[in-house]
Amino acid sequence: QFQLVESGGGLVQPGGSLRLSCAASGFTFDYYIIGWFRQAPGKEREGVSCISMSDGNTDYVDSVKGRFTISSDNAKDTVYLQMSSLKPEDTAVYYCGAERTVARCSDYFNSGMAYWGKGTLVNVSS
Numbered sequence: 001q002f003q004l005v006e007s008g009g010g011l012v013q014p015g016g017s018l019r020l021s022c023a024a025s026g027f028t029f030d031y032y033i034i035g036w037f038r039q040a041p042g043k044e045r046e047g048v049s050c051i052s053m054s055d056g057n058t059d060y061v062d063s064v065k066g067r068f069t070i071s072s073d074n075a076k077d078t079v080y081l082q083m084s085s086l087k088p089e090d091t092a093v094y095y096c097g098a099e100r101t102v103a104r105c106s107d108y109f110n111s112g113m114a115y116w117g118k119g120t121l122v123n124v125s126s
Contacts, residue, residue: 002026002115004096009120012086020081020120022096029053029072033105034079035113036070038092038122047109048094049081052102059106064090086124093119 008020022034035050049060049070058070069082079096097113 002098004098004115004117006094006096006117006120009094009122011123011125013126014086014088014124016086016124017082017084018086018122020083020094020096020122022079022081022117024077024079024098027098027100029074029077031102032098032100033103033108033113034072035097035099035105035108036079036081037095037097037109037112038090039095039119040089040092043092045095045112046092047106047112050105050108051079052105054102057105059104059109061109083122086122088124091122091124093121095119 039045098115099113
């Protein structure tokens, strides 16, 4: 059964760090792109970062460049999002998504992906 499970969210103070995990099961990681998206209250879903499992290419939305890092552990079928220097505007529910493609992963920032996890809440507040 195709499944994506996010974890690692929580409450953190501005300037702090969190690492999100997206554990995948039920499909072969190699032919997919995995993306992290977020949706803040009252706002549209936004593509944050993505990684192509076929070649390791990564991409980021401008607002998180230099602060967030996406990585993968193929042996564990898990993708991570290391978030540093967090700001209150990073507060959102973070979702991971998967799409079977070898296209550029950021092409899917606006359209979203075929498969989704249920999300994990990140709350950046003092």
